[in-house]
Amino acid sequence: MKIGLTFDLKTDWPCGADDPHDANAEFDAPATVDMLERAIASGGHTVERIGNVRQLIPRLDSLDVDIVFNVCEGRSGRNRESQVPVLLEMYGIPYVGADALTLGLTLDKVMAKKVFLGEGIRTPRFYQTDDPATADELNTMEYPLIVKTRHEGSSKGLDGGSRVENAAQLQDRVRHITGRYHQPALVEEYVSGKEFTVAVLGNRQPLAMPVVQISIEGKVDFEREIYTHALICSTALKYICPPAIPAEQVREIQDMAVRVFRAVDCRDMARIDFRMDAAGRPYVLEINPLPTLDETDVFHIFPKIFGLDFNGTINIILNLALSRYRLIELDEKDILRPFLTETAV
Ligand SMILES: Nc1ncnc2c1ncn2[C@@H]1O[C@H](COP(=O)(O)OP(=O)(O)OP(=O)(O)O)[C@@H](O)[C@H]1O
Ligand SMILES: [Mg+2]
Known part of the structure; x- marks a missing residue:
């Protein structure tokens, strides 16, 4: 088949003088797009590189592809990830992954x-504010708290100062988020403990992949550590898969991941991030329907449990989308079969 590829390169949107240092953290390096292209081609497909949303627009009328593999993050705003999907939908062009509504909903934490609360899914208590002066008055939670951006990913706006212990630190941090990132701050209770991330693949019967545990500088019990973009690119971060926790905790995380996936109407793939407190209770931090597919990320880790590689996994995700549009005969269960039996690592 002919597969279109939409993506944002870091060089498409260079950081401006007034931008925060991590302004283009979500966009792809050329090596990631090359790797994705090779992975799709390894399934016997032809790849048509399209590029970002502005490069897509003039081609919409005459785009000759069977489906688009979309990994565009978009330039700015909470609808940025929805822009390419909504255009493709308008033109009746099939695409891999979540639709515009799900992408907007999940980018806005x-x-x-x-929605998680409405579905009874445990997530850290929170409030939002865009006023540093009153940020502490609104708070009904115990310190420490964590202050995040309302609608960014790739740990934008997060660093050692994100965990705050008193009103002065909270106000400073809210000022940092609203001033530098031009959006409200999300203030959450800080969950000390273990951290996990888990991919879910599928549609009618979404399937949780093996849970991946985060280790930072050899530690898995986090008091102050925060998983940031800088860490992802360093040797301090290690992924442990399968994780060093009891089987029933693994199952609870996987069950919650599938519930989250369904709650936001996700499609084909997503990655869900968790923290677990000292009592062993998992909390959902967020769902990423457009997870990074970088070489440093978990889509290169969990497939090994099944003797699969990244290329095989990408083609499974592509087939899930093709099957959803009935462009191939295979049904979901057959497509996901390689993930149903674990082999020795
Ligand atoms: N409530 C919390 N308690 C403790 N740590 C947290 C909390 N929220 C976030 N963190 C830490 O900050 C990291 C990034 O947070 P989160 O996943 O919400 O942001 P993100 O920028 O969307 O992440 P990603 O890099 O996965 O796109 C988490 O992986 C975790 O280490
Ligand atoms: Mg995250």
């Missing part, structure tokens, strides 16, 4: 957490 405040909106997503309201």
Whole structure:
């Protein structure tokens, strides 16, 4: 088949003088797009590189592809990830992954957490504010708290100062988020403990992949550590898969991951991030329907449990989308079969 590829390169949107240092953290390096292209081609397909949303627009009328593999993050705003999907939908062009509504909902962590709560899914308590002066008055939680951006990913706006212990630190940090990132701050209770991330693949019967545990500088019990973009690119971060926790905790995380996936109407793939407190209770931090597919990320880790590689996994995700549009005969269960039996690592 002919597969279109939409993506944002870091060089498409260079950081401006007034931008925060991590302004283009979400965009792809050329090596990631090359790797994705090779992975799709390894399934016997032809790849048509399209590029970002502005490069897509003039081609919409005559785009000759069977489906688009979309990894565009978009330039700015909470609808940025929805822009390419909504255009493709308008033109009746099939695409891999979540639709515009799900991408907007999940990029906005405040909106997503309201849905989690509505579905009875445990997530850290929170509030949002855009006023540093009153940020502490609104707070009904115990310190420490964590102050995040309302609608960014790739740990934008997060660093050692994100965990705050008193009103002065909270106000400073809210000022930092609203001033530098031009959006409200999301203030959450800080969950000390273990951290996990888990991919879910599928549609009618979404399937949780093996849970991946985060280790930072050899530690898995986090008091102050925060998983940031800088760490992802360093040797301090290690992924442990399968994780060093009891089987029933693994199952609980996987069950919650599938519930989250369904709660936001996700499609084909997503990655869900968790913290677990000292009592062993998992909390959902967020769902990423457009997870990074970088070489440093978990889509290169969990497939090994099944004797699969990245290329095989990408083609499974592509087939899930093709099957959803009935462009191939295979049904979901057959497509996901390689993930149903674990082999020795
Ligand atoms: N409530 C919390 N308690 C403790 N740590 C947290 C909390 N929220 C976030 N963190 C830490 O900050 C990291 C990034 O947070 P989160 O996943 O919400 O942001 P993100 O920028 O969307 O992440 P990603 O890099 O996965 O796109 C988490 O992986 C975790 O280490
Ligand atoms: Mg995250």
